[in-house]
Amino acid sequence: FGPAATASNDMRVSVGPVLRRLDATAGIAAVFVAIATTPFSLGRAAWAETDLERRDALAAQIEKRGGLDTERRGQFNEKALFQEDFYYKYGLRPRPEEVQNKFNAEMPYSPVARRYNGYSKYGSRIRNGITTYASLRKDIDEANWQGVKEALQKGSKGQGDAVKPVPPSELRSFARALGLVSNSLLQSENDSSTTAANLLARHLVNEAYFAMDDIEAAAAASDKAAAVAAWQAGAEYINAFIGLVNRNITPKVGDQFEFIVLG
Known part of the structure; x- marks a missing residue:
């Protein structure tokens, strides 16, 4: 994703598995050393000929975007x-x-039947979630913090008969549905690994989910400006997801998802 870059389905650098082989306390420099021998083609790194050049190219791309986000995502994105x-x-x-x-x-190939089945299973939840997320802005504008909190409830597990489980809210369930539908729309059962498009889709969903966390935190602090900014960020990530998966939603699959109107 350099200034003149395009992505392809054969991008092969693998930071995650490398991170798993490193001690959790290892520094970022150690990560770059570890991936120096990993072949990849990503953005401007395509020109790199040696392992050192590949390492430096990826390091520059990561640093350009603020480095590894271990505080929010954890050591292994857990x-x-x-x-x-x-x-x-x-x-x-x-x-x-x-x-x-x-x-x-x-876009990666996925049979029409596979896309149709996934769309049929999750499409309604996604359309309802898009509408609910858009309406969340009204609660924020009106400082209805209790309503915001309820809309972003993550849910909880039960503990025997003493504590009953609490299901996640519609918006939290909506985010999960986004990630699940992309497995049908952007992935074939014949793919040997997760496609680049599907990895991107999951990334967008994760960022939208983190934005929901930010909205919830802002609501707890009655910080309207922060809540609006977080809502806007979440809407942009959701819209990017919609634009990505809509490319594989043809008339035989169903109606394409509508974008959230940004305020």
């Missing part, structure tokens, strides 16, 4: 809703506009 995403594999966090404007690769 805090994300979907662990195996674009960040987990490549260490990069493409912004919504980058995915929308620079991911010009051919």
Whole structure:
């Protein structure tokens, strides 16, 4: 995702598995040394001929985007809703506009029947979630913090008969549905690994989910400006996801998802 880069389905650098082989306390420099022998083609790194050049190219791309996000995502991306995403594999966090404007690769093949079945299973939850997320802005504008809190309830597990489980809210369930539908729309059962498009889709979902966390934190602090900013960020990531998966939603699959109107 360099200034003139496009993504392809054969990108092969693998930060996540490398991180798993390193001690959790190892520094970022150690990560770069470890991946120096890993072949990849990503953005401007395509020109790199030696392992050292490949390492430096990827390091520059990661640093350009603020480095590895271990505080929010954890050492191995274990805090994300979907662990195996674009960040987990490549260490990069493409912004919504980058995915929308620079991911010009051919979309991965998925049979119509597979796409139709996934769309039929999750489409209604996703459409309802899009509407609910859009309406969340009204609660924020009106400082209805209790309503915001209820809309972003993550849910909890039960503890025997003493504590009953609490299901996640519609919006939290919506985020999970986004990640699950991409497995049908952007992935074939014949693929030997997760496609680049699917990794990107999961990354966008994870960022939208983190934005929900930020909205919830802002609501707890009655910070309207922060809540609006977080809502806007989440909407942009959701819209980027919609733009990505809509490319594989043909008339035989169903109606394409509508975008959230940004305020």
